[in-house]
Every structure is written in C-alpha cells, then in structure tokens.
Amino acid sequence: MDYRALKDLVRHGEGSQLEFKLKSNHPEKIIREMVAFANTEGGILLIGVGDDKSVQGLKYADEDEYLLVRALEKFCFPAISYTLERISIPGEREVLMFRVPRSPSRPHYIVPDPQKPEEKKAYVRVADKSVQASKEVREILKGERDARNIRFSYGDKERMLMKHLGEHDRITVDLFASVAGISRKIASRTLVLLVLANVLEVHPNEVMDYFTSRAA
Numbered sequence: 001m002d003y004r005a006l007k008d009l010v011r012h013g014e015g016s017q018l019e020f021k022l023k024s025n026h027p028e029k030i031i032r033e034m035v036a037f038a039n040t041e042g043g044i045l046l047i048g049v050g051d052d053k054s055v056q057g058l059k060y061a062d063e064d065e066y067l068l069v070r071a072l073e074k075f076c077f078p079a080i081s082y083t084l085e086r087i088s089i090p091g092e093r094e095v096l097m098f099r100v101p102r103s104p105s106r107p108h109y110i111v112p113d114p115q116k117p118e119e120k121k122a123y124v125r126v127a128d129k130s131v132q133a134s135k136e137v138r139e140i141l142k143g144e145r146d147a148r149n150i151r152f153s154y155g156d157k158e159r160m161l162m163k164h165l166g167e168h169d170r171i172t173v174d175l176f177a178s179v180a181g182i183s184r185k186i187a188s189r190t191l192v193l194l195v196l197a198n199v200l201e202v203h204p205n206e207v208m209d210y211f212t213s214r215a216a
Helices: 003-011 027-039 061-075 135-146 156-167 173-180 184-196
Strands: 018-021 043-047 083-089 093-100 121-126 129-132 200-203 210-213
Touching: 003 043, 003 083, 018 027, 027 043, 027 061, 027 093, 027 121, 027 129, 061 083, 061 093, 121 135, 135 184, 135 200, 156 173, 156 184, 156 210, 173 184, 184 200, 184 210
Parallel strands: 018 043
Antiparallel strands: 043 093, 083 093, 121 129, 200 210
C-alpha cells in the first residue's frame, strides 16, 4: 500500500474492522485489538495514525515492530495469523499496518501472566471498540469453531423465551433466568445453544450482552 492509498483508508475512520494507534506504548494492550479482530471478522490495525485521522507515522518503526511482534508471541494464545506491511510516508517516517483475518481457531486470548493462565481474557470487536468477551460469547466462538450440529428440545423455557422476545426486542441471561424461573447456568447454556442453532443472535456489550431473535 502506498501513502495515497493509506490516506484514503484512514479517511474512513475507525470502525469494526479498522483501528488506529498513534504509538506502540503498552504493546500488550494494543494486541487486544488484533485478538478482537481475529475473534470477530478480521481487520486492520494501523500504528502511527492518531484517533483524529492524522497520519504521523513512526520515527523508529524497527523498534515498534519488534515490541509488537514480541508482545504477540508472549501474550497471545493461541497464536494468531497476520501480515505486516510498512508504509513509507513523508518525513522519513513509516506506518505499520497489521492485517488480521477472521480466525478459524477462535477464541484467541490475551494471557497477561504466563504463570496465571486462568486469568486469560478474550476480546471481540463491537463497532469501533474491542470489548472483553463474556462466558457466553466465548462458548459461542468455540461452538462456531467446532461447527457441530446443534440440537435442542423446545420445552417450557424456550417457549417462555420466545414469548418474551415476541413482546420485547431483547433479553439478557439474567433476565431469561428470572422470567423462566431457572438457574443462570441453564439460562446461559440455553441461549448459547439457540445462537449456535441460528435461532438467536448475540450482541456483545461492554456492560452486559443481550440476545435478540435472529429474524429481528
């Protein structure tokens, strides 16, 4: 990609598949964006571009590239696929462009401390933000990866769920548990199965996920 094509790309602004970072400070945080892209629909991460769409570039791109590649190797599990391109801009500076495809090995995690793998966190892309994936979203990613045939029985709790969604536009795990008089664990499992069966759609959210009818 040349400088002109880069400016055209940046002009679109950040979104579900495009993220800007001015510097590579705190690389372990920057790679969350790449993990989120891999766990969702893929995307492009530009290092050397500000949130205001200013293309400032990096003076020492070699150092920035080294830090980010090392962070990917150290904190990301399983490893994600990506391509890296360096784009020259005026002023003897460069922009690093990471292209991350949607991964067939989802979910990918950030593991802040290799000695504490239980503290791993997955991220997904929602609009122009990368948000931490809930337990339900992680289970959905695993189910989509395994591509197994999903079967479920349409019982009382499912009827109550669809009745609620016929009267309201959304439902959460906790609300479903309350409406159906079931445990949160069963409510969670039921909603995950219905998403994998293409009956419902999950909407990850920074505060609380919600679910809607697939037809909605």
